[in-house]
Amino acid sequence: MRVLLSAYGTRGDVEPLVALAVRLRGHGAEVRMCAPPDEELAERLADIGVRLFPVGPPVGELTRGTALPSAAELSRYRTELVETQFDVFPEALDGCDALVAAGLAQVAARSVAEAAGVRYVYVSYAAVHLPSPHHAPPPRPGWPEPEAHDNRKLWELDARNLDAEFGETLNGRRAALGLPPVGDVRDHVFTDRPWLAADPALGPWPETPGLDVVQTGAWNLPDERPLPDDLVEFLEAGAPPVHVAFGSMRPSPDIGRRCVEAIRAQGHRVLVNRGWADADLAGEAPTGEDDDRPGCFAVGEVNHQRLFGKLSAVVHHGGAGTTATAARAGTPQVVIPLRLSDNPYWAGRVAELGIGAVLDGTDRTDGIGGPAPSADVLNLAFRTALAPGARERSEALAGRIRTDGAEVAAARLVAELRQR
Template sequence: MTRVLLSTYGTRGDVEPLVALAVELRSLGADVRMCTPPDEEFTDRLAGLGIEPVPAGPPVRALMSATAPPTAAELARYRAELLETQFDVLPAAAEGCDALVAAGLAQVAARSVAEAAGIRYVYATYAAVNLPSPHHPPPPRPGWPEPSEADNAARWELDAQRVNAQFREPLNARRAALGLPPVAGVRDHVHSDRPWLAADPVLGPAAPGLEVVQTGAWTLPDERPLPAELTAFLEAGPPPVYVGFGSISPAPDIARWSVAVCRARGYRVLVSRGWAELAVDDCFAIGDVNHQRLFGKLAAVVHHGGAGTTQTAARAGVPQVVVPIRLADNPYWAGRVAAHQVGAALDGPTATFESLTAAFDTAVAPETRARAEALGAKIRTDGAKTAARLLLDGLG
């Protein structure tokens, strides 16, 4: 039996796409193990699907929910410890496997482990902005100041230098212990010569000239019913607006302003508590619910720009207001929403009540709804199935 190791580290938005791939691989007869953070919501999710969980690294929710953001020095130590943990955990997890699929730059050790084991290595990313291109700058990385250079190529070069400064020496020390040659550029080594892009080709296409395998976004159908009290709320009035920021803590006042803007325009509001445990007075609050069922029943979605939320809202044909913090691919997805004119995008740290009001008015305009519905009809749902077949076919 073909056996595959999947590995990622991050929040739910990093884990769920690999869960979708794992389910599709198992449906095709493969055995799957998956390395994730040790948070119970991830390990329990995998165990419930019959996928062997392999905890690796410190819990993510504690880091994301801290009252104060970690300093640059703390993040550097965090990344260094994660690299060591991966070299300690991944070799045993990869034993008996035929391929290793890693998602995210945090998987710095994965390719070396695959090389030492003599198995296939695939690197996947969920957004084209994570891959070097003169057509866009690198995404913001936590703990590293945004570069002042205007030229995209110069920014990517600085990004490569920073990745090397953090990882090259410890990575090459571990590679030497495995009998592997040193690498000169860590980022490009992790990406490989032909990375996979697990993003919808309409919503998030690859930049021109990038050599990638674009499979479509990795998602699973969610069959969970909505909670009875949520269904009753939805049926009790006109379509409400969803306000939620997933695992991200939004900039101060953003959630409260979002609710106030919606109400000022006569809309009911749903607030998703998320990892930040958002609470706004007199709002209907929800926890983890089926967004695939929910979003199509809404007037608009106000969110942080995570790949999963953006994809789900786009597929549902619902207008979006994206208020990202400057982190990872969130600003990129905000830009994609604006480019398709299916909503509006703000810079979270500089947003004001007035700019949020203008963005909301753009999102709920009839022409925006029409464009969102048209885009939704084009969004693919077979990305994980396509990727699973490609991977297994490539193993012969």
């Protein structure tokens, strides 16, 4: 039994498929993966013995700036990615029994699977990516903000935008494969039975007519890596610190600096994580103890599963992986969402569940490079997240978070393939 997995994005987009790959191999399946050619992702797949079929340019080229490419550049980038997928996927899928594609960027996946006659599964990591009247579509960089306010209308406009962006390229390549044209690109990619790899307690699917969603739970693996000795020494030297990181994104320099200042001003130690984008979040903030203020310590990539339970709060951008890891640890969160993808959705879930505080961007420009929230707003957010109630609610939620999502998905897929 062979399975091809595919995702195009940062570490957070690929890591859930890594978890699925490990669980599928536990069921005796051979696994391959299509992913960006970034060195870190290639090394991650090599570590688990999964063959990489590189697709598209390195994602780091998009995430390491403080501004996204222009709308025209993003459109060209997306079209070229679809063309590349049609060129690479057939070889990667050769001899496989199924293709599991994660994210809307996988426009070519279903067509190539259809031409090969293999099982196709679309998976989303957040409910907000799937159409429902209960929520609006997520922000899509490069497209103008729609003026409608009704969620159904917004999803209709979203579908039209996707057709305009991908329809001609998709149907041209389908014709070359001898396949009929597609009238609705989004519904074609999603299917009427998509999978949702998100925890039901943290990010539940709202029942929606016409879409039979299979929610498996989030896909992750236990991480047994020890923390670096110098980090352990810092953690043991005082009260639990507040962790500041923005994952694969590079926000404006002021955001990290002001967060560090606001946290230390309230008497808390700070742990700054540079993240995948290697962002200098602390800016000119000094490390160590100074002027009778709590210390600030900087680290690179470390084991969040082992770290987050040792913190007083986690400050982040609203990524699915960071939100879920903090929730599993029972640690309050302060979310400063970038107006990208599912970041605002996860920020909303943190607010609804009362497990932290959210800065909604009303005092700053939306986008990856917007200015930092004001000192007053930051101070209020940290007081809210560090209050006893947020900690109690976070710990209560942690007891409801599932850890078997990848195994549930792997077992389901293997059972389906065996039936076929």
